[in-house]
Amino acid sequence: MSLQTGDFRRRYNEIKRALFDKFYSDLNERQREAVTTVNGPLLVLAGAGSGKTTVLVRRIVHIIKYGDAYNSDYVPEDADEASLLRYKYALETMTPDEIGELVLPDFRVDACRPWEMLAITFTNKAAGEIKSRLASALEGQDAFGSASEIWAGTFHSICMRILRRWGELVGYSSGFTVYDTDDTKRLISDCMRDLKIDEKTLPVKTVMNTISRAKDRLIDAEQFAAVMGDDYRGGKIAEIYKMYAARLLSSNALDFDDIIMQTVRLLTEHEDVREHYNRQFRYVSVDEYQDTNHAQFRLTSLLTGKHNNLMVVGDDDQSIYKFRGATIENILTFDSEYSDAVVIRLEQNYRSTQTILDAANALIAKNERRHGKTLWCAGEKGSKISLCELPNQIEEAKYIADTVEKLISSEGMKYRDFAVLYRMNAQSAPIEGAFAKAGVPYRMLGGLRFYDRKEIRDTVAYLSVIANPNDSVRLKRIINEPKRKIGNSAVAAAEEIAAVEGCGLYDVLTRADSYIALSRAAAAIGGFVRLIETLREFAASASVTELIDRTLELSGYREMLIAGGEAERDRLENLDQLMSNAYEYESGTEESSLTGFLEDVALVSEVDRYDETADAVVMMTIHSAKGLEFPIVFLPGMEDGIFPGMQSTSGEELEEERRLAYVAVTRAKKRIYMTRTHSRLLYGMTRFNPPSRFIAEMPSECISDETPVPEYARRQQFVKNEPPKPKYKDGAGVRVNVSKTPPPPTEYFGPGDIVHHRTFGRGEIISAVMMGADMMYEIIFDEVGTKKLMASYAKLEKA
């Protein structure tokens, strides 16, 4: 029998919300709304630098600590006027932190236990960030449970956790292997060889990509064949897909796409498993939702179940992974997919100056397919974006190095304040060169990754075979590494036997001496099998670290490298590094195992080589810069043909490039230096690229052209038959035929002109250089590629 009146209840809830609002006073209103919107589908459109991770983490903590207290109207039976007074006093005197810790738990309604919370991210880095922030938010508050019980991880690690438990239901026995891109490529390549499909007519890359995209869309080999119908190329790929899938299964292996796809299959086909997780995961959040593909969308909705407590966070304007299957539709249609979804926009930016945001806003506004957001900040306008044209990529690199040094000496900046972000890795070489020459310390991301090095891959392959002898891709990788006289022909023969007998390759090897086809290599094979068996026995009782050491010893791999002398020194060091990684894994994991280590190797890329504390300029692609921020950003290669790339000059491709430009610009906190070159040597070809269209898409008042000398002498060297690209600011881009003085024998052409050649057909001039009295053209022909031709010999016509 409650004595609480309606008025009391209203005042109770008012003061409760005021307490929450004070607790969240360090958040802006939108952020607070996102954190306290607990039930039902929620889409948070988080602009660059808008505190997205903060919101994600605090919302999870909010639900675990307070549940739906903020929105609920529940008033406890024993609440009375005295409690109101107490709360009012707390509101006036306590700090936000004290309120959060001492008062708000009183209001707890329907809170959730940590293991009922699922938080999915894309990268291990993001997962690590979220985990560590959750850990510190929940530290020492055991009443709420431990942050480590929260299911926070990447799509792949979450799925692996599910598959390790239920994998048998979809045909995988325990200890299954994960194939990475390289393994996948080898396996597909093998399939193509066995199907006698020439890699020249159908590149492995294409096949791999097609199969991967199919898996993204949850299309299996049979369905794929059906969809392809009698399309020749498609039919061939369908054949490969079928064989590839069968071989993966017989190797007890999954590729990256399978990890998602098979989990979806598991949850679709096994209602009990699905219900198990639906009951468990009362709340689901997905980060970087703009990068999800269809399979991940399905997975999310299967895991979420009927309660629909699904929060997705992302920025449609930062969707830059279409090429690897991400579909921006997921984020664009979330609010129609979940019709009662709450949509919250985080537009206040805490990172950049207003000038940078103005430029970014104007740029991205050119895209059609977006939810629409406008970033703003409370801070200052800041300096204009600098733009500079340099003669070539060497000068461009020098300019960057000089500017770094200049700003360090004149403004006391540190090397680590600078980032050079480029569109393509190929752009990095000259910049590296200039930094090296100028003595600028730098750190480059995106070279060969640690686990992609040959010696590491080989060693990991040994471990994989020890853990799972059915893993034929890895088996083949190491069967003759180091050389032990088991050549391709012997392996091919053994594979054939395996195919005929329908057993594994390793099984055939164990009985090598009973096959005539293998008689020549039987002794060598026997030695290899004994090696693996010895190591398997050893593995049963040894640690992973010891196993690696023993493997390198007994296989002769280490010996081989030592024999290589100085040249192989790095490789030996890398293997030591692998052993210390294994050691680290074992000391940091409760139930360490060989399978666990291999899974880490497959799914966890190396612990970020990007050391934020080192005082060095950082160089990386724009793609890998997503999510990072730097005081000063250099954007070299602001040229059409580079950025946007020449194969993305219109439509969806161009929109994706523009999003990439948006990502690039929004990385900068204080200043941006854009550069472009007059001529650029790339892939051994000199190109003359016009300025990037993205420059013109930014408001001109945001940009200041710092090109040093008004005219370079070099302009004399190049003759064009048209005025240097119509600079008409006023009026339409009408081409005027100025001073047409074509010196005989031919009309001269300039870069960008489309010409026709009697034998080579249609082509585009990419460079025109005066050589003596003649002109040398470099032309990309549609049919025959690039040719260099002299004007007087080539009978070129304007096309």
Next chain:
DNA sequence: ATGGGGCTGCTTTTT
């Protein structure tokens, strides 16, 4: 079976 030399081809990348 192995190693060396020519030829192609080549955005972006995490899992």
Next chain:
DNA sequence: GCAGCCCCAT
């Protein structure tokens, strides 16, 4: 311009 890969010669 360079690297990785295939083919060929040993």
